[in-house]
Amino acid sequence: MLIEKNDIPIVAMDFMNSVHFEDVEIINSLFELILRCENVFSDENILAIDEAFTQWIVHTKEHFRGEEIKMEEMRFAPYPFHKMEHDNALGLMDEIFKEWRQSRDIMVLKVYFIEELPQWFTQHIAGMDTVTAMFFKIGISPCSMR
Incomplete structure (x- = not known):
């Protein structure tokens, strides 16, 4: 297992914790597919990764958009910084997936999942x-407290 649910921080909103737990399940499942493909590099395993990665991107966009809508509704002042971090993460996910689809080098995915994503x-x-x-x-934002 790449990420343990018990290792991720719990935040003050249950809906966010629920989505984070979903993220962990999706990431761990995708990582298992990566390991399987590393052991048996087959069209079936490649297709499974492509489908799972695509679903993960869709899920992540929905996850981020849900937070962003609430930040906008509540006029959360640091919203632009939080959104920028979301945009950067999605950009990297897209870049890694594109590189994988072009090269079919399993190490592209494995390095990203081990060295970058969990941290x-x-x-x-x-x-x-x-x-x-x-x-x-x-x-009240802790950023605005004095």
Whole structure:
């Protein structure tokens, strides 16, 4: 298992925690497909990765958009910074997927999933999402407290 649910931070909003747990399941399932393809490089395994990665991108866009809509509705001042981090993460996901589809080099995916994704995911939740969730809950951004 790449990411354990118990290893990710819990934020102040249950709907965000639920989506993060879904993310963990999707990421772990996709990583298992990557490992399977590394062991048996077949058209079937390649197709399974392509389908799962595409579904993960769709899920992630929906996840981010849900947070972004709520940030806009609540006039969350650091929204542009949070959205920029979402946009950068989606951009990297798209870039990695494109490189994979062009090269079919399983190491492109494996390196991203091991060396970049878990750290980014955990840090994003611990930082951006924790602050955002607290704002959603109490209506005050820790960024504006003095």
